[in-house]
Amino acid sequence: MQHKEAITIEEQIAKMQERKIQIADIDKAKEILLDIGYYRLGHYFSPFEKGYPKLKIRAHNYIDGVQFSDAVRLYYFDFDLRIILLRYTSRIEIAFRTYLTYVLSIKYKSNNNWFVDENIVDKNFVDYFKSTIYDNIKKKPAIIKHHKKYKKVDFAPAWKTLEYLTLGEVLTLYKNLKSTDDKLDICRHFGIKMTDVFENYIETIRILRNDCAHGSPLFELKLNKSVRKGPAYNDIPQNSQSLKAALDVIHYFINAISPNRAKDLKDEIAKIQNDIKSKNPQLVPILNKSTKMRF
Secondary structure: OOOOOOOOHHHHHHHHHHOOOEOOOHHHHHHHHHHHOHHHHHOOOHHHEOOOOOOOOOOOOEOOOOEHHHHHHHHHHHHHHHHHHHHHHHHHHHHHHHHHHHHHHHHOOOOOOHHHOOOOEOHHHHHHHHHHHHHHHOOOHHHHHHHHHOOOOOOOOHHHHHHHOOHHHHHHHHHOEOOHHHHHHHHHHHOOOOHHHHHHHHHHHHHHHHHHHOOOOOOOOOOOOOOOOOOOOOOOHHHOOOHHHHHHHHHHHHHHHOHHHHHHHHHHHHHHHHHHHHHOHHHHHHHHHHHOOOO
16 A cells, blocks of 8 residues: 655645535635644544544545534634643642652651662662663753762752653652552542542543643543542543543642632633533534533
8 A cells, every 4th residue: 555645735625625524715724724734633523524433444424514614613622621731730740749759758858869769669660760760860950960069979869850750750659659658648638548549540630631742632532541430530430531531630639739720720611611612512512422521
């Protein structure tokens, strides 16, 4: 099979018209395609194909009357939601890292490198941290400066070092804590009594944040692992891998961090939902079904 060749904006327009996609303003469509991209925008046409959501092979056989503007509006719903969620998931990441670092650095006050202590953290993680993770961290200006000042230490203290871990690495560190009491001290701060539920929730946030950062379509998000029932989520099992389930987890954590910010989050999401309802009501059934949210 030959690879497909790139096609011009004019050819992209022609192909969509052949597929019975209605384009009211050709010049505006060209502008949008140069801004968003034909391939990226293509993801937002999928709900308008006959047979959606069961599209093993995309035939581009669209329902009657589909508008180019429908996919564009769906894209901008995703875009607006992504901007909101990146801000709030970042807030959760910082709070999780900060509390873990603080609690364990105070508990193991005489050992500011507790994160590589095999009495505290599983040996496999310690070995990986030493061989791989710290190689990247020690290139950071603040860490370089630390080692210039303290030439005989192998690692900067936890409150400097852990600032440079990704959310996934902080979660992995948490999972590899040997003491259940250490884990409970952290998850109970966020109102969660079971460590496995806490891990599931943080993993949900990590996945959603990565999807936001990499531009994956959010409206049809399906989590690899179901959100566990608990204080953040108590919906039916069929919805546990949906965008709504992930949003429930985010709202729970933000509320645990700051009830005022939780209200802001709720209001911001309600605004983009109301914009869809008032300006593009034809998208409401699609979004209700795919996201499990209530528009």
